Structure formats: structure tokens, C-alpha cells
Amino acid sequence: MRVQTANPMSLHLKINGEDRVSISDPLTPLVDVLRDEFFLTGAKVVCREGFCGACIVLLDGRPVVSCLMPAGMAADCDVRTVESLASGDGLSPLQRALEQHDVVQCGMCFPGILMSLTSYFEHAHSPNREDMKAALVGNICRCTGYERILDAALSLVQSFEAP
Amino acid sequence: MSTTAEGRLYVARTVHDAVAALSDRGPEGAPLAGATWIMRTPLRQEQHKPFYVAISKIEALRQLTVHDREISIGACVTHAELASQLSSVPDCRALALAASNAANPAIRQVATIGGNLCAANFAAADLVPALLCLDAEIELEASGGTERIAVSRFLDIRASLKPGHFVRRVIVARAPRHSVHVRLPLRKAGDYPVAILSLAVTLDASGIVNSAKVAVGSVELTARRWQELEADLINRPLDPQHAADKAESHCGAFQARDGVEAPGWYRVKVLPSLVRKAVRALREQA
Numbered sequence A: 001m002r003v004q005t006a007n008p009m010s011l012h013l014k015i016n017g018e019d020r021v022s023i024s025d026p027l028t029p030l031v032d033v034l035r036d037e038f039f040l041t042g043a044k045v046v047c048r049e050g051f052c053g054a055c056i057v058l059l060d061g062r063p064v065v066s067c068l069m070p071a072g073m074a075a076d077c078d079v080r081t082v083e084s085l086a087s088g089d090g091l092s093p094l095q096r097a098l099e100q101h102d103v104v105q106c107g108m109c110f111p112g113i114l115m116s117l118t119s120y121f122e123h124a125h126s127p128n129r130e131d132m133k134a135a136l137v138g139n140i141c142r143c144t145g146y147e148r149i150l151d152a153a154l155s156l157v158q159s160f161e162a163p
Numbered sequence B: 001m002s003t004t005a006e007g008r009l010y011v012a013r014t015v016h017d018a019v020a021a022l023s024d025r026g027p028e029g030a031p032l033a034g035a036t037w038i039m040r041t042p043l044r045q046e047q048h049k050p051f052y053v054a055i056s057k058i059e060a061l062r063q064l065t066v067h068d069r070e071i072s073i074g075a076c077v078t079h080a081e082l083a084s085q086l087s088s089v090p091d092c093r094a095l096a097l098a099a100s101n102a103a104n105p106a107i108r109q110v111a112t113i114g115g116n117l118c119a120a121n122f123a124a125a126d127l128v129p130a131l132l133c134l135d136a137e138i139e140l141e142a143s144g145g146t147e148r149i150a151v152s153r154f155l156d157i158r159a160s161l162k163p164g165h166f167v168r169r170v171i172v173a174r175a176p177r178h179s180v181h182v183r184l185p186l187r188k189a190g191d192y193p194v195a196i197l198s199l200a201v202t203l204d205a206s207g208i209v210n211s212a213k214v215a216v217g218s219v220e221l222t223a224r225r226w227q228e229l230e231a232d233l234i235n236r237p238l239d240p241q242h243a244a245d246k247a248e249s250h251c252g253a254f255q256a257r258d259g260v261e262a263p264g265w266y267r268v269k270v271l272p273s274l275v276r277k278a279v280r281a282l283r284e285q286a
Helices: A030-037 A093-100 A110-123 A129-135 A146-161 B015-028 B038-044 B079-085 B090-101 B113-118 B127-133 B151-160 B227-233 B240-249 B264-269 B271-285
Strands: A011-015 A018-022 A056-059 A062-065 A078-080 B008-011 B029-032 B051-054 B064-066 B070-074 B137-142 B145-150 B166-173 B178-184 B195-203 B209-217
Touching (some): A110 A146, A129 A146, B127 B209, B240 B271
Parallel strands (some): B008 B051
Antiparallel strands (some): A056 A062, A056 A078, B064 B070, B195 B209
């Protein structure tokens, strides 16, 4: 029987393409391991109930709320955080679109919104405003206004479609 | 570390493995599927179990198979998988709708049908009324073998399951039924519905209702069938206003719960409107 315990060096994770070893109890919320142990502070701890979406990361390409994901359940999975989107000093096209539309304000919700939209663009066959709204219903923003976020994301679609 | 769970976690890879691990731990252990309910245990001022056995990596529990006579849904099939795989199965529409509207997309990626059924204190579980109206059955796994019981029976005993028992799969018998699932949240997502209503009917060739199953969730502590209303829907065509009027006359049947999102009286008050909406949707479907 393979029992994962709270012993140090017991939890192997793959985060943003790198193999990492955590000393946390496997029931520790993944967001705490990311932030407190690996200093990946992009994912935010806000509600801890899975309601706000500020802690969303991608687990095998799908958005999950990392506040309700036991770190031990993320072993053997590919974890991607918002820190993985930019390469070097270059922002991802989605990050650039949001910046160019001056959408980002306080920044608490944005890591989650970026990860939800990143997953959406990776899986959507025909990206459109209504589907984007549905993809973002679990991301709560209290300052920017969702329509501008959608405008920015849609500009990305239009730029791909432009000849 | 701002939050540290004190328990231990064993990730089982086979059903046999999970049964053995749970039997070993007895009352100190519990199965863990999507974890979205159990991870919020401290927020409910409750204690974690000392030991959890993760069952969501067991391939056999992640299978959804549509047969001619029944649909078999492994306990660890997620809401997102249910919504996607049942979208083209007409007789299971209530369950597909419940799965596609519950919570939010990130929760639906991990929350499972087994977890939804086993969260005994979660009154607003969307899948439960849908399964009740579809007359679903539960297959329980234990060291002594498997046992198959109705969902309604499972809801009665789920809080007192013997150690080592867990839900292996959910079975929905195929039938030429029409079904629908409607809910009233206060926002589009991110809160629990005030009330949930699932309705399944079979119709004869002239559109007369032969059988009707109505289930209500989030109003009382546990979802249940609304049999007083079912009787009034049978032997007549689908009529949204008639159904809503009858619902109004049977609202006294509920012992509604108060909650932060709505008082009990309001949960009951909205039921006739949900019934009207559900019957209207069924009529369009039929």
C-alpha cells in the first residue's frame, strides 16, 4: 500500500514544467503550497470556498480552484500557474491584449481570469463572447467590469482572424 | 502556511485497493473524490477525518457508459464530464442540465457525482434531485461485495454508512422520458440555488402524462420527491399554469430551511414559478 504521509520530501509535483518536491501535508490546499512553499504568488487566496476564482490554476490543462485542491491530488498532474504564461520579459498574447485594453486594475482576480481564459482559448473551437462569459462565471471581478475584459479577449480572436 | 490539514491522504489506484485502505482505517477513514466539499470542512466548523482515501484516480470509477437499457456512471465522473457525455442522451437531460449549471466551471472540472451524493450536509446539491426524478440507483462497494439501492434510500442512510463502504457507480435506467432541471440562484454562478426542481415525465402518443417524477432540492435539508404534485400532473397534458397552481396548493408539504442566501419561506414561495418554468420547458422539449 502506497501511503503518502506528511513526511518531508514526500510530495512530488510538476509545476510549470518543473519537477518540485513539497514538504507539505498532502491535504494542504494546492494554493498554499504554490504560494508559501514555492513563492508562486500569482494565484491569490481570497474566498477559500471555490466561489471567486482568484486561485484558479490549470491542472492538466483544465481550470481548477487551487484553494479546494489537496496538493496530494495534484501529484502526477501538470500544474500551470499564471507565472507560466509570460516567457522571459515577454507577456503572452492574452496578457498583452488585457494590458493594451487597460483592463487590469487591482490585480486580485486577474491571475484567475488569465488562467480561465487561457484554458478557454486552448479548448474553444470557435471563440465567441457568449462562451467566454460562460467560461468566466466563476471569476469574480469587483473593479474592472467584465465587458472590457471580454472586449480585450475578443480583440485577440479578431487579431488572429485578421488577414 | 496559512492552512494545514492535519489528516493523511492515500491515493488508491484500484477499487480493491480503496476498499482495503478504508477497511484498515475503519471509522477514522473516509473516501475523498473531487474534494471540493471536504476541503471546506474547516469553514463549516467541522473536523477533518484523520485519514482520507482518494478514489478519483481509480480508472474504473471514472467511466460513463451508455448502454441500451441503462447508463452506468462511475462515482468519480465529474460534473463537466457528465454535462459533456450526457448532452446527447435525451432521456437524461435533467442530469446533464444539473451537471452543466452547478457551481462554476472550475468546480465542475473536479466535483464528482459520488461526492455530490455523499455530501450529507449539502442541501443544494444539484445532481441529487435530478437523480431522484430519474429513479436512479446507487451501487455501493464494500469488502463483502456490492449492493444496489435506490437513490432515495441512499439519502436516508448515507450519513451512517459503515466504514469501508463507498459509492462505486450510479445507474440510470433508460426510458422514453422527457426531463428537465431548473434552479433559482441569486447570481449566475458562485452561490447556492435558493431552490432546485427536477421533473421527468413519460407521455402517451397524444401528449397525456403517463408518469411524473418531481424532485425538489435546496428547500429542505435533503432533496426529496414531491409526490403530492406528481399525482396532479398525471392523466392530463403538460400545462404550465395548471402545474403551478397545483404546486401552490401543495407548498405546505415542505419544512423549508433558513440559510444565509434565503429564508425558508422564500424557498417555498418560488417553487410554483419553478414548476411553471419546468413544465413549459418540458412541453417545448416534447
